[in-house]
Amino acid sequence: MLTTETRTHRVVLRAALVAAAAAVLLVVVAALGAGSSAALGAAVGGVIAVGVFAFGSFAVELVSRLMPTASLLFAMLTYTFQVVAMALVFVALNESGLLDDELDSTWVGIAIILGAFVWMTVQIVLATTARIPAFEPRPAAPVEGGAR
Incomplete structure (x- = not known):
């Protein structure tokens, strides 16, 4: 039987793999269509997108397992961090x-935008079809006095 942790982990891992595959396909298209500079740009953009989204998703997954009550706050902070991290990477590349x-x-x-859309689409589709319970039910307490 799959636990909730395993199901959530698989959703994140599959989203990362599909986004990475889309990035590889984009690198091939860029190389054939616009040359090595474009291919290298698509590769860097793909790495940025997959890296930032994977780090954020795995971090939110970890916090939701350890401290479920803080998961929404941490998810919002992680989203903000992802936006800031991408901006800082762009500034660093530009500088x-x-x-x-x-x-x-x-x-x-293009690679970052494609990575974001592919990641979101795959994660939404998998998360809505994975049948992950919103909470883990507590085991039933034994009835005192036994059967009558």
Whole structure:
């Protein structure tokens, strides 16, 4: 029997794998269509998207197992952190001079947007069909006095 933890873990893992596969496909399309700069940009964007979303989802999953009452607050903070982390990565790439020199910024953006949409779609579809209970029922307390 699958536990709730295993089911949730599988949803996150599958979303990560499908988003990574979409990123690899986009790298191939970018390489064939626009060259090595575009392919490298798509690869970097894919890594950013999958990395940020995977870290956030696994962190929220861990907190929801350890402290279920704090999971909503932590999920909101994690979302904020994800947005800030992506912005900081873009600033760092821009300041380093890699964007538009070695990395095609358009393909970085396309890969991040594609990764976000694929991740959300897969996670929503899997989460709504996984039959994960909203809570774990407590075992029934034994009846005192036994059977009559």
